[in-house]
Amino acid sequence: MEISVRDARKQYGDFVALDDVSLDIPSGSLTALLGPSGSGKSTLLRSIAGLEELDGGAVVIAGDDVTSVSPQKRDIGFVFQHYAAFKHLTVRKNVAFGLEIRKRPKAEIDDRVDQLLEIVGLTGFQTRFPAQLSGGQRQRMALARALAVDPRVLLLDEPFGALDAKVRADLRTWLRRLHDDVHVTTVLVTHDQQEALDVADRIAVMNAGRIEQVGTPRDLYDRPANDFVMSFLGDVSRVNGQMVRPHDIRVGRTPELARAQEEGTAESAGVLRASVERVVHLGFEVRVELRNAATGELFFAQITRGDNEALGLTSGETVYVRATRVPTIAGSAGTV
Numbered sequence: 001m002e003i004s005v006r007d008a009r010k011q012y013g014d015f016v017a018l019d020d021v022s023l024d025i026p027s028g029s030l031t032a033l034l035g036p037s038g039s040g041k042s043t044l045l046r047s048i049a050g051l052e053e054l055d056g057g058a059v060v061i062a063g064d065d066v067t068s069v070s071p072q073k074r075d076i077g078f079v080f081q082h083y084a085a086f087k088h089l090t091v092r093k094n095v096a097f098g099l100e101i102r103k104r105p106k107a108e109i110d111d112r113v114d115q116l117l118e119i120v121g122l123t124g125f126q127t128r129f130p131a132q133l134s135g136g137q138r139q140r141m142a143l144a145r146a147l148a149v150d151p152r153v154l155l156l157d158e159p160f161g162a163l164d165a166k167v168r169a170d171l172r173t174w175l176r177r178l179h180d181d182v183h184v185t186t187v188l189v190t191h192d193q194q195e196a197l198d199v200a201d202r203i204a205v206m207n208a209g210r211i212e213q214v215g216t217p218r219d220l221y222d223r224p225a226n227d228f229v230m231s232f233l234g235d236v237s238r239v240n241g242q243m244v245r246p247h248d249i250r251v252g253r254t255p256e257l258a259r260a261q262e263e264g265t266a267e268s269a270g271v272l273r274a275s276v277e278r279v280v281h282l283g284f285e286v287r288v289e290l291r292n293a294a295t296g297e298l299f300f301a302q303i304t305r306g307d308n309e310a311l312g313l314t315s316g317e318t319v320y321v322r323a324t325r326v327p328t329i330a331g332s333a334g335t336v
């Protein structure tokens with residue numbers, strides 16, 4: 001393990017921000033800390049960095065207990081949401097900064113900076129000043145600067161949080177590729193489940209100062225440990241009292257058509273009657289807003305455009321729906 005956090009505890013007065021958190025982060029992984037605002041993600045990241053002092057527990061990086069080691073000596077790179085660049089220094093000088101204070105030879109610094117600027121796609125920008133960069137370019141410069149000193153660990157606290165949706169999405173893809181090239185053990189704090197699913201190879205879901213579950217994006221999506229993880233990782237509908245993904249709801253015009261045709265599906269599986277409230281076109285997919293005829297509850301199904309065209313759904317109609325797949329949540333039966 002590159003990073004092991006053991007029974008980390010942090011309180012602010014009576015408020016418990018980290019409630020005996022333990023987490024192992026494998027070497028070379030890109031792990032996301034995902035959770036709602038206030039769940040303790042930043043506190044955990046800052047504790048790994050040494051920017052917060054723990055009240056209990058330990059942080060081990062590459063086998064060294066660094067719990068009482070200063071941030072400067074932990075060999076980490078850190079990027080915040082609002083990166084504090086040196087405004088009076090060029091992009092090149094900003095990236096070179098860590099190497100210059102370490103008094104590396106000039107030729108080595110020049111080569112390394114050229115290489116980093118290329119990696120982050122800022123080769124043509126080296127003589128610009130931070131104020132002459134876009135928000136996305138500034139964050140890429142921040143990453144280059146954090147990587148310059150070859151840290152053992154790269155810690156990113158909502159690095160794309162202040163950018164607009166399109167730029168965020170581009171930078172996510174870019175970060176994933178960068179990580180595939182550079183392989184530095186990376187921990188990314190985000191409250192955006194799409195971002196975590198998109199870039200991370202492991203996700204730790206946090207809630208109220210605790211870790212609810214750690215796993216691959218697929219594990220967490222398909223086999224959530226509890227209702228919190230299930231609903232935090234994606235949309236959820238309730239069908240016959242169970243939480244299901246809207247994609248896993250089959251819509252038909254007769255009870256038989258709503259029944260899944262895959263082999264091994266129980267015939268007794270519940271089909272329920274619903275009325276179509278609204279059909280919303282979301283590009284490739286269509287969200288069908290439904291009202292359970294028996295209980296009056298609203299829920300929705302997400303179907304492909306093709307399926308919607310075949311069904312020709314309109315508001316006010318009666319349809320039959322059933323869940324084709326119910327995630328196995330610990331403590332529930334996992335079948336409809």
Ligand SMILES: Nc1ncnc2c1ncn2[C@@H]1O[C@H](COP(=O)(O)OP(=O)(O)OP(=O)(O)O)[C@@H](O)[C@H]1O
Pocket residue numbers: 012015017035036037038039040041042043044191
């Ligand atoms: N210095 C502090 N003094 C008092 N309370 C603090 C301090 N720092 C953080 N907290 C509290 O600890 C809790 C966890 O904060 P943290 O920043 O780790 O959450 P987060 O999951 O990163 O949330 P966000 O996404 O909003 O940043 C919050 O309720 C916050 O108010």
